[in-house]
Each structure stands twice: as C-alpha cells, then as structure tokens.
Amino acid sequence: MSLHPTDLSSYNVANEQRTGEQQSPSTAPPALELDGISLAFREKRSLLPVLQDVSLTVKPGEFVSLIGPSGSGKSTLFHIIGGLLKPQQGRIRMHGRDMTGERGHISYMPQQPALFPWRTTLDNVLLGQENAPRKNTAVPPQYASERERRKEALQWLEQVGLGKFAKAYPHTLSGGMQQRAAFLRALLSPQELMLLDEPFSALDALTRADMQQWLLRMWEKNRRSVLFITHSIEEALLLSDRIYVLSARPASVVHVVDVPFPRPRREEITLDPLFIEWKRTMTSWMREEKHKLDGDMDNAQSVHKNIPEDGLNRHE
Incomplete structure (x- = not known):
C-alpha cells in the first residue's frame, strides 16, 4: 500500500477528467491543453500503442512537469505538441485555439544543447x-x-x-x-509556450544542481508557460507547480500532483520532511510503472521463446 501525504492532493486522471479545470469566464484560456491524445505506431503488420487518452493543462505562466518510465512516450508527446506528429485521436489547443498538427507555435529546448558549431x-x-x-x-x-x-x-x-x-x-x-x-x-x-525535454540529463550532478537553481531564478523572473520532461522526481518537485505522472507504454496519466511548496524555491527545500515524503511516494509510483513495463517485456520474450522454428505459434 502506497502512502499518500495529506498536504497535497493526488488523484487518478479519471477524477481529473470528471471534475475538469474550474475556470471563471474571465480567466484566460490555458497556454496548452491536451484533450484525449492517443497515438500508435505501425510496425509491419501490427500497431504499437504509445499514447492512450492523455489529457493535461498548462496555465499561462505555469511550470508543469511530465515524469514517467523510459520509453513511455514523453518525447513523442512533445513531437505531437510541436506539430511533427499528428495524433490518431485527441486535440491540442493553445490559448484557446485548436493547433493540432500545426508547427511554429512553441519554443523548444532539447536534451542536448544543439548549438551550431x-x-x-x-x-x-x-x-x-x-x-x-x-x-x-x-x-x-x-x-x-x-x-x-x-x-x-x-x-x-x-x-x-x-x-x-x-x-x-x-x-x-x-x-x-x-x-x-x-x-x-x-x-x-x-512563442510563449516553452517545451523543455530533459535539458539537464547530460550534465554531472553538481552542474545539474547549479542549472536547476539557475533555471528557477530565470523562470521566476519571466514566468513563461513551461512543459518540462524529466526522469528526476526531485527535479520535478523542485521546479514545478504541477506534475503529471505517466504510466508505462501506452502512456496515460495515472497521477496528478499539485506541488505545495511556495515560491521562490531554493535547494534547501529538498531537505523538508514533506518534500522527502513526496519524493518517496512518487518513487513508489514510478517503480510500480517500471515493473509493469519490465513484466510486459518479459512476457513478450517468453512468447518469442515458445514459438517453434517453423514460425507457427501452436496451442495445445
């Protein structure tokens, strides 16, 4: 049984979709709104589901993070938002306008700096x-x-x-x-909306910590709308207003966390007991999803081993 800290609400995406974002008519539309995004890649004669009914929101001036197991489709979701891929189902809205499949509406920072030499x-x-x-x-x-x-x-x-x-x-x-x-x-x-795809993953631990503090200061000055991919739970809790936790592939939103820590934030917040408790809880969620992914891979390997040399999958 996983522990759920009482100071912060975490809920299944089904509940989020039921309640929706409560906005008054005067509230500005979200900088980004994903509504039921689904995508599957075709592999020879079969389909590989990658994203399944993913919905999320980034409000104007909000810092939102995505975490999930490796290979769960986070970067693919960025490609869809940027218009490089078109989903089989679902719509993408930016500032209230449908932008599904359109390019040129985001600024993007990849995992590597990608500077021209x-x-x-x-x-x-x-x-x-x-x-x-x-x-x-x-x-x-x-x-x-x-x-x-x-x-x-x-x-x-x-x-x-x-x-x-x-x-x-x-x-x-x-x-x-x-x-x-x-x-x-x-x-x-x-473009007002920034997509940051694990921008610090290639850095050593000390440089990464320095860059996190630098990014916090820069973002707090400018308050751009940010969607941030990371594999670091601590990084997500330190930087974000809200965190969406994705399942193993096909990815869907399984938890949404509204981060309770006030801004401005500094590195010392990582020593707060509530911060440590949330880190422990989210780590257990991630382990659970990783075990699902590992189990699926083991099952696939088992099926492959049981196929006879003639290529026929016989059932006794």
Missing part, C-alpha cells in the same frame, strides 16, 4: 528568433530590427553570465554554459 554564442541565441514564424504566435514580435534583437540578446547574455562569451564558439563553452545558451535561445523565441 559555426555560429557564435550570440548568433546561436538569436537563431530562435530568426527561424520562428511571426504570425499566429501568442506573443507579438518584440524587436523591430536586427540591431535591437542583438542588443537585447547581449543584455540577456550578460544576465546569465555569458556576456564575455558572446563571440565564442560552442566548443569553447562548458556543458552548463551551452545549456544556458540553449535555454536563452528558447526564452527569446517569440
């Missing part, structure tokens, strides 16, 4: 503004000229400690510095 730090930071379509974005263009864009980007580089490296090339930067440049590229893109 032939461009300076400044030019890499400006890339998001250069390539982003200006029409149909939630935030109107902020810069009237290239000169103004470069001036603003240089000011931001100073704020994040990269001012002296504006003309440097990526290979001269540390991993944490490259990640800051990649985040700044996403931050300065005109």
Whole structure:
C-alpha cells in the first residue's frame, strides 16, 4: 500500500477528467491543453500503442512537469505538441485555439544543447528568433530590427553570465554554459509556450544542481508557460507547480500532483520532511510503472521463446 501525504492532493486522471479545470469566464484560456491524445505506431503488420487518452493543462505562466518510465512516450508527446506528429485521436489547443498538427507555435529546448558549431554564442541565441514564424504566435514580435534583437540578446547574455562569451564558439563553452545558451535561445523565441525535454540529463550532478537553481531564478523572473520532461522526481518537485505522472507504454496519466511548496524555491527545500515524503511516494509510483513495463517485456520474450522454428505459434 502506497502512502499518500495529506498536504497535497493526488488523484487518478479519471477524477481529473470528471471534475475538469474550474475556470471563471474571465480567466484566460490555458497556454496548452491536451484533450484525449492517443497515438500508435505501425510496425509491419501490427500497431504499437504509445499514447492512450492523455489529457493535461498548462496555465499561462505555469511550470508543469511530465515524469514517467523510459520509453513511455514523453518525447513523442512533445513531437505531437510541436506539430511533427499528428495524433490518431485527441486535440491540442493553445490559448484557446485548436493547433493540432500545426508547427511554429512553441519554443523548444532539447536534451542536448544543439548549438551550431559555426555560429557564435550570440548568433546561436538569436537563431530562435530568426527561424520562428511571426504570425499566429501568442506573443507579438518584440524587436523591430536586427540591431535591437542583438542588443537585447547581449543584455540577456550578460544576465546569465555569458556576456564575455558572446563571440565564442560552442566548443569553447562548458556543458552548463551551452545549456544556458540553449535555454536563452528558447526564452527569446517569440512563442510563449516553452517545451523543455530533459535539458539537464547530460550534465554531472553538481552542474545539474547549479542549472536547476539557475533555471528557477530565470523562470521566476519571466514566468513563461513551461512543459518540462524529466526522469528526476526531485527535479520535478523542485521546479514545478504541477506534475503529471505517466504510466508505462501506452502512456496515460495515472497521477496528478499539485506541488505545495511556495515560491521562490531554493535547494534547501529538498531537505523538508514533506518534500522527502513526496519524493518517496512518487518513487513508489514510478517503480510500480517500471515493473509493469519490465513484466510486459518479459512476457513478450517468453512468447518469442515458445514459438517453434517453423514460425507457427501452436496451442495445445
């Protein structure tokens, strides 16, 4: 039996779908709303279900995290939100508009910095503004000229400690510095909604902790709407307003956690007894989903071993 801390409500997605988001007519529509997203990939003559009836909401200025077992479809969900894939079922709405299958409405930070080696730090930071379509974005263009864009980007580089490296090339930067440049590229893109796909997974533990604190400070200054993928429960609790816990594949939302800790947050919150209790509870949820995934793989291997050499699956 898993423990459920009393200070924070966690509930099955069925209950969330029953109650829905209670919003007054004057409340702004969500920055992102996924409604019943389902997707399966075709493998030869069979289908591989990846996502099953996934629904979630990111309110304006909210930091929301996704956690789930490896291979549960989190990055695939990002591809759907970004318009690279189209779901078989469900709709995607941004600021109240249906954006299903459309591209150009999000800013994105991948797991790796993905900085172009032939461009300076400044030019890499400006890339998001250069390539982003200006029409149909939630935030109107902020810069009237290239000169103004470069001036603003240089000011931001100073704020994040990269001012002296504006003309440097990526290979001269540390991993944490490259990640800051990649985040700044996403931050300065005109789209209001940011998707961050495990941006700190490749960093060592100390650098990762520093980057988490840096991201907290940056986000608290700007309050962009963020959907964040992570495998770290501690990272999700530290950064997020709300956390969606996904099941093993095919992924569905099995728990929703409204994080109770006030902002601004600092690293010391990880020593709070309630924080530790929630970390323990969510770890047990994740272990349960991982065991389901491992069990499915074991069953598949068992079936494969029992198939005779002639390829026929006989039943006695």
